[in-house]
Amino acid sequence: MAEPAVMAKGSRLLNAAWIRPFLFLVLIVAAWDLSIRLFHIPAYQIPAPVDVVKVLWTDWPELLSQSWPTTYATIAGFLLSALFGIPAAMLIAGSKTVESYVYPLLVFSQSIPKVAIAPLFVVWFGFGILPKVICAFLLGFFPVVVSAVQGFKSVDPDMVDLARAMQGSRTNVFLAINLPHAMPAIFSGLKVSITLAVVGAVVGEFVGSNSGIGYVMQRSIGTFDLPTMFAALVILALLGVILFWVVDRIERLVIPWHSSQRADIVIAA
Amino acid sequence: MKPALSPTIRPRGHLRLATEETAHGGASGIQLSGVSKTYRSREGDVPSLRPLDFHINEGEFFVVVGPSGCGKSTLLKMISGLLPPSTGEIKVEGVPVTKPHGNVGIVFQSAMLLPWRTVLSNVMLPIDMKRLPRDKYLPRARELLKTVGLEGFENKLPWQLSGGMQQRASICRALVHDPKIMLMDEPFGALDAMTREKMNVELQRIQRETGKTVLLITHSIPEAVFLADRILVMTERPGAIAAIYDVPLPRPRTLDIMADPLFIALTQTIRQHFSSQGALD
Numbered sequence: 001m002a003e004p005a006v007m008a009k010g011s012r013l014l015n016a017a018w019i020r021p022f023l024f025l026v027l028i029v030a031a032w033d034l035s036i037r038l039f040h041i042p043a044y045q046i047p048a049p050v051d052v053v054k055v056l057w058t059d060w061p062e063l064l065s066q067s068w069p070t071t072y073a074t075i076a077g078f079l080l081s082a083l084f085g086i087p088a089a090m091l092i093a094g095s096k097t098v099e100s101y102v103y104p105l106l107v108f109s110q111s112i113p114k115v116a117i118a119p120l121f122v123v124w125f126g127f128g129i130l131p132k133v134i135c136a137f138l139l140g141f142f143p144v145v146v147s148a149v150q151g152f153k154s155v156d157p158d159m160v161d162l163a164r165a166m167q168g169s170r171t172n173v174f175l176a177i178n179l180p181h182a183m184p185a186i187f188s189g190l191k192v193s194i195t196l197a198v199v200g201a202v203v204g205e206f207v208g209s210n211s212g213i214g215y216v217m218q219r220s221i222g223t224f225d226l227p228t229m230f231a232a233l234v235i236l237a238l239l240g241v242i243l244f245w246v247v248d249r250i251e252r253l254v255i256p257w258h259s260s261q262r263a264d265i266v267i268a269a
Numbered sequence: 270m271k272p273a274l275s276p277t278i279r280p281r282g283h284l285r286l287a288t289e290e291t292a293h294g295g296a297s298g299i300q301l302s303g304v305s306k307t308y309r310s311r312e313g314d315v316p317s318l319r320p321l322d323f324h325i326n327e328g329e330f331f332v333v334v335g336p337s338g339c340g341k342s343t344l345l346k347m348i349s350g351l352l353p354p355s356t357g358e359i360k361v362e363g364v365p366v367t368k369p370h371g372n373v374g375i376v377f378q379s380a381m382l383l384p385w386r387t388v389l390s391n392v393m394l395p396i397d398m399k400r401l402p403r404d405k406y407l408p409r410a411r412e413l414l415k416t417v418g419l420e421g422f423e424n425k426l427p428w429q430l431s432g433g434m435q436q437r438a439s440i441c442r443a444l445v446h447d448p449k450i451m452l453m454d455e456p457f458g459a460l461d462a463m464t465r466e467k468m469n470v471e472l473q474r475i476q477r478e479t480g481k482t483v484l485l486i487t488h489s490i491p492e493a494v495f496l497a498d499r500i501l502v503m504t505e506r507p508g509a510i511a512a513i514y515d516v517p518l519p520r521p522r523t524l525d526i527m528a529d530p531l532f533i534a535l536t537q538t539i540r541q542h543f544s545s546q547g548a549l550d
Contacts, residue, residue: 158377158379159383161375162381162394163394165350165375166399167370172397177383180385259428
């Protein structure tokens, strides 16, 4: 236990989880500022970091209020993709027939660009939150299904046999073995899904909406207000990071036994 | 039943082929009559086991030795009721097997412990599956863990245990619901040689204490001779009975028995089955 303890101390010192990417980010911003000065890039092409920070500071209330609709649409779309994606994966992994009918079509549907069909949702569902939610759902759905199918399928058949030989019912065996076994894969799918759901929500806002960060970006590009546009990008990135972090935290709570979390257990023990 | 033996490998002297006379038939134990298995695949039917007839007595330590892919694992699945035989009938305790009957404990080559359950909770898996009262069997599970030297590890997670300890826990899991039969599919194949010998001694003790009927599949001839009351030697795929040998070595056996002339002669005889067939891989 000595080694993990030392590692824990070291990671606490550096606070590795966020200090390192933060340092790297500072470096990138410095390089950005420097290259604008060096190559005399005009402000209507790339704004200076200072201008972006200024906008973030002055327009913060406006940006914050605009980020809520995007957040709601992202979370709703994400929850829908989990709600439909996991059962769909169960069916696909559980039945060869379902898999042969549904899976190829699902992959096929993924090659349709969502951006291209997003205006259709506006036609069908208007300018409200619904088209954004659907866009977020459509982008987030696929990674959940693919990962969960892989998770459900990678269960050792001997383990299932063992439980079945003990007269475990189908449901019992599924709940005791298949589902927990698939959890790590499901969560890796959910993590990809949450970041794609942000993209989906913004795409929905691009094509037809009068609120949200995507709308802010669309409007600021129209008026060549690049600092605002970059500020919106920063907000979006933050939103993605926060939501990803939340899913990651939930994962740690749900599957503390998984090998990726073991260092934590040793520290906690 | 006449076991098929090529003329060159007749058992010598005191080694005798076991026949139906040594097996006291009846309702107890495991009875296989005309059991065969053929798998259907796209390329056509693949025979896995040729018709088998034998009887395993209650409380007997029965070991099956055979080359890879001779259908040993198929045999195990059919006896546990997971797989229906293509022909013939299997009776466990006089009752024909048609579906999982739960009267078996299974141990596989890898311990197959669920990583999200503690050791104790893993041992309790059969109880959960059979929906038996948990509080009634918890003391038994603790007791079993104690007898295999895992006291104090009840609340550890499987990955915190060594391979040998994990396999001990999986033996406890196979015993917790007190089945009549233990089916073991190369249970110590993944362990290092020294741990393996220790586990063999331990398994012998557990079997003697519990009086379970054990059907153990192995690739190791010394392991087979050390553990078995009777040894069934199988041919290559599709598997059939090459011979059944009695192991008249006294019990309890210690590892020293491996130097016994009878032990050496038996391993020699069994090995000849495979050197004439090709490698035992």
